[in-house]
Each structure stands twice: as structure tokens, then as C-alpha cells.
Amino acid sequence: MTGITFQIIIKGLVQGVGFRPFIFRIAVKHSLTGWVQNTNEGVIIQVTGTAQNINYFLRSLREEAPQAAIIRDISTLQLHTIIFTDFSIKESNNISGEITEISPDIAVCEECLQDMNNPGTRLDYAFINCTNCGPRFTIINDLPYDRAKTTMQQFEMCKDCGKEYIDISNRRFHAQPVACSACGPHYELFVNGNFISKDTNVIIKAGSKSIEEGGVILLKGLGGMHLACDAFNNSAVEKLRNLKNREGKPFAVMFRDLESLKPFAEIEIAEKQSILSWRRPVVLLKKKTNVGNQVLAESVSAGLNLLGVMLPYMPFHYLLFRQLETNAIVLTSGNFSNEPILTENSDALRQFSDITAAVIVHNRDIYNRTDDSVVRIIADKERILRRSRGYVPAPIRTSLNTDGIIAFGAELTNCFCVGKTKNAYLSQHIGDLQEIETVQFYEETILRFIKLFRIKPNLAAVDLHPMYISTRTGFAMNDLPVVQVQHHHAHIASCMAENMIDEKVIGVALDGTGFGTDGNTWGSEFLLCDLNDFERITHFEYIPLPGGDSATEEPWRTAVSYLYKVYGIDFIDLKLKVIENTDAENIRMIINMIDKKINCPLTSGAGRLFDCVASLLDLVQISTFQAEGPMRLESLTISGCDEAYAFTSGQTICFNETIRGIVGDILNGIEKVTIATKFHNTIILAIFDNVNALRKKSGINKVVLSGGVFQNRYLSEGTIDLLLKNNFEVYSHSTVPANDGGLALGQLAVASKRRELLCV
Ligand SMILES: [Zn+2]
Ligand SMILES: [Zn+2]
Numbered sequence: 001m002t003g004i005t006f007q008i009i010i011k012g013l014v015q016g017v018g019f020r021p022f023i024f025r026i027a028v029k030h031s032l033t034g035w036v037q038n039t040n041e042g043v044i045i046q047v048t049g050t051a052q053n054i055n056y057f058l059r060s061l062r063e064e065a066p067q068a069a070i071i072r073d074i075s076t077l078q079l080h081t082i083i084f085t086d087f088s089i090k091e092s093n094n095i096s097g098e099i100t101e102i103s104p105d106i107a108v109c110e111e112c113l114q115d116m117n118n119p120g121t122r123l124d125y126a127f128i129n130c131t132n133c134g135p136r137f138t139i140i141n142d143l144p145y146d147r148a149k150t151t152m153q154q155f156e157m158c159k160d161c162g163k164e165y166i167d168i169s170n171r172r173f174h175a176q177p178v179a180c181s182a183c184g185p186h187y188e189l190f191v192n193g194n195f196i197s198k199d200t201n202v203i204i205k206a207g208s209k210s211i212e213e214g215g216v217i218l219l220k221g222l223g224g225m226h227l228a229c230d231a232f233n234n235s236a237v238e239k240l241r242n243l244k245n246r247e248g249k250p251f252a253v254m255f256r257d258l259e260s261l262k263p264f265a266e267i268e269i270a271e272k273q274s275i276l277s278w279r280r281p282v283v284l285l286k287k288k289t290n291v292g293n294q295v296l297a298e299s300v301s302a303g304l305n306l307l308g309v310m311l312p313y314m315p316f317h318y319l320l321f322r323q324l325e326t327n328a329i330v331l332t333s334g335n336f337s338n339e340p341i342l343t344e345n346s347d348a349l350r351q352f353s354d355i356t357a358a359v360i361v362h363n364r365d366i367y368n369r370t371d372d373s374v375v376r377i378i379a380d381k382e383r384i385l386r387r388s389r390g391y392v393p394a395p396i397r398t399s400l401n402t403d404g405i406i407a408f409g410a411e412l413t414n415c416f417c418v419g420k421t422k423n424a425y426l427s428q429h430i431g432d433l434q435e436i437e438t439v440q441f442y443e444e445t446i447l448r449f450i451k452l453f454r455i456k457p458n459l460a461a462v463d464l465h466p467m468y469i470s471t472r473t474g475f476a477m478n479d480l481p482v483v484q485v486q487h488h489h490a491h492i493a494s495c496m497a498e499n500m501i502d503e504k505v506i507g508v509a510l511d512g513t514g515f516g517t518d519g520n521t522w523g524s525e526f527l528l529c530d531l532n533d534f535e536r537i538t539h540f541e542y543i544p545l546p547g548g549d550s551a552t553e554e555p556w557r558t559a560v561s562y563l564y565k566v567y568g569i570d571f572i573d574l575k576l577k578v579i580e581n582t583d584a585e586n587i588r589m590i591i592n593m594i595d596k597k598i599n600c601p602l603t604s605g606a607g608r609l610f611d612c613v614a615s616l617l618d619l620v621q622i623s624t625f626q627a628e629g630p631m632r633l634e635s636l637t638i639s640g641c642d643e644a645y646a647f648t649s650g651q652t653i654c655f656n657e658t659i660r661g662i663v664g665d666i667l668n669g670i671e672k673v674t675i676a677t678k679f680h681n682t683i684i685l686a687i688f689d690n691v692n693a694l695r696k697k698s699g700i701n702k703v704v705l706s707g708g709v710f711q712n713r714y715l716s717e718g719t720i721d722l723l724l725k726n727n728f729e730v731y732s733h734s735t736v737p738a739n740d741g742g743l744a745l746g747q748l749a750v751a752s753k754r755r756e757l758l759c760v
Pocket of ligand 1: 128
């Protein structure tokens with residue numbers, strides 16, 4: 001055959017996602033000859049055929065690629081015509097130390113679900129997968145992605161699986177985790193610590209019976225253990241709370257399918273896309289108030305208007321729902337509160353045999369621990385709140401040279417980040433660096449990322465807080481030079497890096513706490529900044545935080561502090577629940593602490609102002625989970641209320657009049673939903689007011705929003721909307737969390753920029 005020959009190089013996430021069989025299919029379809037080869041610099045293709053067919057091929061390449069593939073770059077080069085006899089797949093080749101990207105785990109695909117109905121060794125086989133679906137990151141321990149470098153290594157393929165593995169026209173061609181019941185992993189059921197069965201049908205029946213009888217079961221998943229119970233049975237959910245030692249934090253619910261979810265939550269188009277995506281995150285939806293006869297257990301997310309939902313993503317989940325009568329189960333990480341999700345069978349059996357109705361594990365080891373990811377749609381865009389299974393370890397592309405930088409992240413909601421060329425590899429959600437197990441997970445995962453991505457560490461980036469475990473870990477690491485980055489500068493830099501901005505911007509960072517350059521606790525920072533440095537222009541007025549960290553767990557303390565600031569000692573006569581229901585002795589103690597400046601760090605944390613208002617409205621006096629006050633407050637917001645309270649913007653932003661307005665409304669019996677909404681509107685106006693002043697002062701029109709407060713949908717949408725209406729260019733987070741989980745990317749960006757400037 002004659003024609004012309006092109007060489008095509010594709011970069012992006014193209015390994016382990018069924019890319020080469022796809023190339024083979026479309027080459028054959030368009031009558032092209034040549035070859036395709038995986039290299040660690042990307043996929044290289046040479047094709048010979050007519051110009052028209054090569055054009056069709058390139059179009060198919062762009063439009064029909066496998067769902068989990070991410071094509072970042074296609075370069076084409078015409079060669080002298082080469083005559084090939086057919087189209088073939090060449091053996092993988094390592095060109096250099098550069099690696100291509102690793103796929104995140106992919107939910108089981110439709111075709112595999114269909115295959116589970118066929119008689120044979122994959123009938124109801126719970127580990128079915130193909131080149132388009134199955135475990136990836138969770139089982140991989142090194143590159144290139146090859147079965148021997150995964151936890152599937154211990155399972156020798158049977159003849160039938162082996163045939164499919166080498167058959168280029170098969171959808172399991174080079175599917176590294178390929179398996180069947182004759183050769184692959186299996187589930188095992190334990191009750192009271194005793195082995196019962198490894199027959200999947202027996203296990204499914206026993207597991208679903210336990211759930212339906214109101215029990216809690218432990219179930220091994222893709223990235224770790226889960227605990228599950230019937231989401232309609234309140235006493236079962238309460239039991240789960242008790243055994244996990246988790247008081248109020250909402251649970252995620254796995255629904256049978258989209259249809260069975262519809263009665264319980266409102267679903268917008270973008271939300272539906274996220275729910276159905278192959279990444280299968282937990283999606284936060286607005287609860288429906290009118291749900292008919294079946295009601296989800298109150299304890300799932302009591303007092304909140306949000307519901308975290310997901311659909312089945314492992315074959316086992318589908319098998320379980322086939323047996324279950326209930327349409328929804330609570331599915332939460334298998335651990336005790338604050339510890340990392342368990343991955344080892346032996347730990348699960350030791351810790352959970354006595355306190356669950358059944359323990360169901362499998363013998364495919366989990367190498368990289370991942371939690372379920374959590375997303376929320378804000379302003380029609382998916383925003384990742386917790387980035388783990390299905391998203392990690394896809395890199396974040398930046399415009400910076402990040403090579404060799406390790407950014408150690410924050411203290412709570414930690415993720416760290418490593419740099420390679422211009423990519424930033426943000427780790428999976430690690431958690432709060434407070435329990436020894438979490439710190440071990442953190443240290444171990446840093447080393448794994450360095451190895452996996454072939455990082456040669458040459459620079460560490462850490463927070464300014466001297467006592468953060470993450471800061472100390474950075475300083476202790478191989479005597480690397482260390483760049484310290486102020487917390488809120490890092491937040492803004494994170495959002496800048498995600499949006500590839502490298503110039504001076506107006507930054508608004510609103511969160512709970514972060515160590516400031518003046519030694520105070522910051523958290524409502526209006527900055528003029530670039531990636532190198534920042535100038536703090538204004539912030540919410542400082543208030544004393546009686547008891548420091550313990551005040552963040554006890555919003556009533558913050559409320560007392562604000563009331564004392566606004567009203568002086570007369571506040572104790574106000575007819576407010578927080579005063580009436582708090583021991584007078586405790587209130588006196590707080591006043592004394594403030595007067596004498598005993599353990600009363602100054603804070604400008606926006607989260608504290610939300611805590612104060614949540615306490616004034618008597619929503620939360622003592623938090624049972626992080627950001628409970630702000631979440632309960634947001635849950636009360638309603639549309640159609642444009643009113644706001646007064647505030648003053650001067651050297652700092654003062655909310656004394658806001659507090660007076662709120663107290664006045666409470667005493668006048670105004671509805672809580674109105675007060676909560678007016679308060680949110682006030683913050684939106686305060687942001688706008690100060691951003692506007694900054695634009696006048698600086699001439700800068702780009703506004704970058706970051707910090708955990710922007711996970712608040714009402715606040716984010718209101719702020720973005722108002723800024724856009726006033727012709728600002730607004731940048732917010734999407735693929736990187738706005739909370740401290742995204743902080744490491746900002747640290748990395750600042751370190752990279754400072755290094756670049758020093759080198760120039
Ligand atoms: Zn599949
Ligand atoms: Zn097999």
C-alpha cells in the first residue's frame with residue numbers, strides 16, 4: 001500500500017487506560033498501516049495511508065479516546081513514506097528517566113458489568129476489569145505500569161486470561177490487573193473473626209443480610225476499608241457512629257443507581273455528570289425536603305441540607321445491590337475517627353471483628369491508600385473538596401519549573417506535592433497530622449511519590465508555622481534548602497498555579513487559621529501578590545480567641561469574644577441562647593482571659609466569624625467536626641433575600657455593626673434563615689467592597705479566591721457573580737481543593753518562582 005507517512009507523538013495520561021488497543025482499532029478502521037509504541041515520554045505512532053484517512057484517524061484520536069485518557073499534546077511530523085505490511089503494537093521502550101502519567105483508579109465499565117452475566121470464569125466475578133476500567137494507582141508500586149509492578153503480581157494469569165492479555169483485538173489486551181475466578185483474587189467472609197467462606201455468592205448473601213438486619217459490616221474496597229450499613233435505618237447509622245467514634249460529621253451514601261437517588265436530592269446537570277463520571281466521587285447535593293414515604297436516616301447528615309452521594313464503582317458494589325432490598329447504604333471509611341483509612345486485612349480483622357456483624361476482605365493488596373474523593377458543584381463547575389480515589393495521581397500542569405521541589409502542605413487536611421518538570425503531583429488526601437498513624441502514612445507516601453515519579457529532591461517548601469509536623473518534616477528532609485511560605489499566600493498561589501497565572505493579582509484568602517508574619521492567626525486576608533511575594537492590604541479585624549485552638553472547637557467562646565468586643569460587659573444582659581445556656585462562671589472566665597490576655601491569640605480567621613454567628617443563632621455551641629458552624633450556617637441560606645447587615649471597611653474590616661444587626665434580628669424574632677442569609681450577603685459585600693478598593697488602588701483586575709470558606713456554595717456563587725458583574729476577572733479552584741488540601745501546590749509554586757528569580 002502506498003500513501004504518506006506521519007509520526008504522531010501523544011503526551012498526557014495515556015498509559016493504563018486502554019490507549020494502545022484504541023489506537024490499533026482506529027488505525028485498522030481507517031485502513032492505516034504502521035505501529036504504536038508506549039515510551040516513557042508518551043505514545044509514539046507511525047502511520048501510512050491516504051491523507052484523508054490519516055485526517056480521519058487524527059479526528060478519531062481526539063474524539064473517541066478512552067474515557068480515562070487525557071491527551072495533553074499531539075504533535076505530528078510527516079516522514080518519507082514508509083511501507084508497512086500491517087498495523088502492530090511495538091514493545092514498550094524506556095527512552096529516558098522521564099515517566100508518563102499514571103492513571104487513577106477507574107470505576108468498573110458497562111462492558112465488564114455485562115461480561116459478569118456471561119457463563120464461565122467471570123460470571124459474577126468481583127474483580128473483573130479491562131483496559132478501560134479497574135484498579136490502577138491503588139495497586140501500582142513502580143513504573144512502567146506493568147503487572148509485575150502491581151499487587152496483581154502474585155496472581156499468575158490462567159491460560160484464558162493470558163490469551164486475552166496478548167490479543168490485540170481484545171478489550172483486555174495488556175490490561176495489567178486482568179483476572180478471572182480461576183486465577184485472580186477473591187473475597188473472604190469473616191464473622192466474629194472466624195473465616196466463613198470465600199464463595200462470593202455466600203458472602204454477598206451474608207453481607208446483605210447483615211445490612212438489612214441493621215448491622216454494620218466492614219468491606220474492603222479499592223483504596224481502603226469501608227464500613228457500611230442501611231442508610232434508611234437510623235439505629236444502624238447511630239451504631240456506625242458509635243463504633244467509629246464519630247459524632248456529627250455527615251456520612252456519604254451509596255445509592256443503587258441514579259433513579260433511586262432522585263427522590264432524595266436535587267440534581268443539576270453538572271452534578272449528574274460528576275455522579276456518573278468514571279471517577280465516581282462523593283458529590284455533595286442539596287437534600288430534597290419533600291421526599292415522600294421513604295426517608296433517609298436522620299443521623300446520616302443531621303441538621304444539614306447537604307447529602308454526600310455516590311454510585312457503585314466496584315463490581316462487588318453491584319453484586320451487593322443486586323441482593324440488597326435497600327436502595328442506599330452508608331459507605332464510610334473503615335477507620336476510627338482521625339486515623340487513616342485501613343488497608344491491611346489483618347488490621348481490619350483485629351480492629352473490627354468484634355464490633356461489626358461481618359468483615360469482608362479480599363486478597364488483592366492495596367499498595368496506595370486512597371479515600372473516596374469529595375466534590376461539589378459551585379457556579380456550574382466541579383470543585384474538588386477532597387482529592388483522592390479517581391483523581392490522584394493525575395498531575396496538575398503548571399507554567400513553572402517545579403522540578404525537584406517537595407512541598408509539605410498544611411497541618412490539617414494535609415496533602416503534599418512533588419514537582420517534576422512543569423508538573424505538580426499533589427498527593428492523595430492524607431488527613432490531619434495529629435495521630436501517629438496519619439503521620440506515618442504521610443512520611444511513607446512522601447517517600448513513595450519520590451520513588452514513583454523519579455524525583456530528585458532539591459528544594460523543600462513548608463508553611464511558616466514552626467510547630468506544624470509538616471514544617472518540621474520539611475526541615476528534617478535530607479538537608480534540603482527550605483523555602484517558607486505564608487499560609488494565605490500559599491492559598492492564593494495554589495489557585496494561581498491551578499489557573500496558570502503568573503502575574504500580580506488581588507488575592508482573597510478566607511479560611512480558619514494560618515500563621516501570620518506578625519505572629520497572629522490570620523484567616524481573612526486581602527493580598528496584592530504575585531507568586532514570589534505578597535503585601536497584606538487588609539483583613540477582618542482581629543479578635544482575641546480565648547483558649548486558642550480549643551475555641552475553634554467551641555464556637556460559644558468566639559461568640560462571647562465578639563459580643564464583649566461589640567457591647568462591652570453589658571453583653572451578658574442580652575437575651576441570647578448562648579448566654580442563657582452557658583454557665584455564668586464560664587463566661588466570666590472567658591472575659592477574664594481576654595482582659596488579662598491569657599491564652600488569647602489574636603485572630604482574623606473568617607471561619608471564626610462564621611462560628612460566632614452559628615453560636616449566636618444557637619446552631620452549634622460545641623463543634624463535633626471541622627467547620628460544623630459554617631456548614632450549619634450555610635445550610636440555612638435561602639435564595640431571594642438580598643438584605644445585608646452594615647460593616648465598615650477601613651484599615652481593617654470591622655463587623656461590629658453586623659453583630660449588632662444580627663443580635664437585633666434575633667431579639668426581634670426574625671427567622672434564622674433570614675439572618676443566616678443576610679450574614680452571607682454581608683460577607684459577599686465586604687469582599688466586593690475591599691476588592692473594588694484594591695482595584696482602584698492598584699489597577700489590577702484579576703481576583704483570585706482561595707481558602708476553605710470558598711467551599712461554601714452560597715458565598716462562592718454570590719461573590720463570583722458580583723465580581724463578574726463588575727467586570728473583574730475571577731479565578732477560583734476546581735481541580736485543586738480550596739481548603740488546606742490544596743495548600744502544598746501553592747507552596748510549590750512560590751518555591752519555584754523564588755528559585756527562578758534567584759537564578760536569573
Ligand atoms: Zn471494563
Ligand atoms: Zn484467569
